[in-house]
Amino acid sequence: MNKENLIEFRNITKRFPGVVALKDVSFEIKKGEVHALVGENGAGKSTLIKILSGVEQKDEGRVFVDGEEPYIKNPKDAFNLGVSCIYQELPLAPSLSIADNIFLGQEIKKYGFLNKAQQNRVAAESFKEFDLDINPKTVVEKLSVSMQQITAIIKSMMKEAKVFIMDEPTGTLGEHEVERLFDFIAKIKKKNISVLYISHRMDEIFGIADRVTVLKDGQFMGTREVSRITKSELITMMSGKNIHDASLVYDPDRDASMETMLEISNLCYKDLLKGISFSVRKGEIFGLTGLVGAGKTELLKCVFGLYDFDEGEIILHGKERRGSRRGKKTAFDSFVFGFVPEDRKREGLFLNLNISQNISISSLKFLSRFSYIIRRKEVGLVEKSVNALDIKMSSLGQQVQFLSGGNQQKVILSRWLSSKKILLLMDEPTRGIDVLAKTEIYKLMNKLSREGISIIFSSSDVSEVLSISDRVAVMRNGEIIDIFERKDFDKEKVLHDVLID
Amino acid sequence: MGGQQTDSSQDERFSFRGSVKRVLLIESIGIYVFLVALIALFALMTSAFLTFDNFIVILRQVSIIGICAFGETFVVVAGGIDLSIGSIVALSGVIAASLTKFLHVPIPLAFISGIAAGSLCGFLNGTLSTRAKIPPIIVTLGTLTIIRGLAFIIVGGHTVFGMPVNYRVLGRNYIGFIPIPVLIMIIIFTVFFVILNKLSFGRYVYAIGSNEEAAVISGVNVNRIKTVVFVLSGLMAGIGGAILTSRLDSGQAATAQGLELDVLTAVVLGGVSIAGGKGRLETVFVGVLIIGILANGMILLNIQHFYQLVIKGVVLLLAVGLDTMRKR
16 A cells, blocks of 8 residues: 555445445545545445444445554544544534533543643644634634534544544535635645545635545546646536536526515514515525525525514515514415425425425325325326436435435425425525536526526525526625625625625 | 436345345334234133134223324324323213213213313313423323313212113124224224325324424424324323223223323334334234233233233333334
8 A cells, every 4th residue: 555645445335225335436545635525416425434434334345544454343443543524513512611622531630630721721732733823711612613613623633633534514614714624624734634525515625625536326437636627527527417607507588577576674583683674576586695694594584484573574465464473463374485494404304204295295285185185196296396306216205314415405495396386485505415416406496487486595605696696685694785686796796795894 | 317226136126035125124014023923922822812702802902092092193193292191081981971970961972072071181282282382291291180180070089880771882882793992993093094194184294293393394284283183182082981981881080090101002012103203003003902912812821910011011122122123
């Protein structure tokens, strides 16, 4: 094994009932490099990192770590070998301080008692090494997400981590925080620590990675130097297809009408929304952008009816009004709209139910006679959706928990397509979804808009929001700072509004 | 379209190995195997077991548990739990007995009143769980005591007896060779089977149990459905109470204590997940049968009552434990 390599995968194969997740995959990760792993949903990325981190066992092949070929039975083995995972769920105790967390399990003691002073000192020093000035006594839950991630990383580094596996680490980060994380990664590289970076965000991969490996259908497609490949070449490797430039996502033939269908007036909700006012036209795609915490999700949920706002009015078609429900009756059925939530698993899916059941749940009224579900109608509707969105599954009876993230999102979307709603509210609809599936979702949004259905969607990805919307509103601290018409779209201006007070 | 496929030489859809695997993987095969094994065991140990008459006896013994279990299934699948059914059974019985004996209400009307009271209790459970947002386990823990207390108040601590002869018809008579309670159990099973599997209501129940938040977002009227499942459970307990008081030919406030435990045992044996969203009515029926067969078999073998209790608990753990291991 080459001394330059920290990790080597040789002929890795892994089978699950009915599917070969990985087939003869071989590649290496060098010491001190940021190595991106890309591929469509279902390509095998998760499986590969589960094998490396001891969560799954390979069926065939060999794994080398720093010159040795260890037997990784479980996550603890992997951790002891220096393989450290940084996922969405961070291994931190939120109510304890930074120093407490870093030394959890490896406390510094003096005569049997905790030496907090020393722990605080060492913690502060380890952050200083990366030009970060922190108070080690700060309680972790008060930190920003990127600082929490950095804390988790430094904690692992105390245990001599050699490689960090990061799976979609920037999902909940705003642009400023992403920068901070990337700075930090650049610095840990200098200590000869490697990073295995899994992401769907092309911009990030081209920003931070040295090399990128592509998986497709469980097979190794190639490893390339990031500096020597273009985005479209990479996407072609991932999918075998040619994808249009994101800027062509907007469908100019759509032509949203000028008729206002919804008006939001002075919406206030706790201290999270402060007097929001805007209107949406029929068939319009209205984008909301802003940092995490700007209030996008809260706004969508208030419009949908999930949250009962404190003040303000929502006026539908200029006639029906809905005010705060405190003591008053709702003027119209809150669920005249559809809602695609940000957290698929927690708020959107019935994980143990099958695809058919997940899709038809919102349309059962139309599929039944006197409450009796007409299976033929249900199957017809579900098949139509599956075809329209190209949902990849083994059968309609498959439980949705076994689908990939992108396909799960498509299932949730289909639910609303079939239910004849006039407005669709989407919260970060393409988060954690591969490039191909994203394109399909954009196509779908265009199609809906052509049919006269309005869409309000939120995304912290400014490029995405600018590429498909008719208008974009920038939110900050619970207020709308600015609304841009398409003809005035200017990425710099929008970013400026998003980031700078 | 379709997911990734294996190459056809390994395609398990067509091989024998695949068929065996598919049978083993049927969610509920474990419980059916257990049922058959239990029947075989008792059949071998005593000749009195495997007779038609004994089979009818078993069904008659479990009819009240069965009826209540079908109602409880709805509640548990929706993610809740109803601990008050024993008390509702008692309340329903004492109301029917008291109305008949002291107010000379026609017997059918008296039973209906008891059953209606059961539904009302269910409605109370449902309303407290949804409007007051108290977890069902705590609500029904409270109502089980309250309702039991009400039952005692109604009969002033005495046993009501001496009702007209027709009072016993519901619980003791047969139609042909089928006891009326068994017939009622079968009818209820059929009706509930249709509701749970073929009606949109049933689908909503599974959805709420699977992910209540997602159900709300998907436009399901969660509060209404949760209330209805509790009413159903109360209704079933009310019916069970009518059958019981008729069979005992008396109204006692102290009956059916601990019934909820047997009912929940049947439901859990039947593969219904306490977390909600999972479970089938037909396997609950099997669970009910297992409880009945176990009790019946042990009586035929002259096993003392207290040993029976221990064995019942062990069997529950074994059955569920083996099933859980098989799924891994």
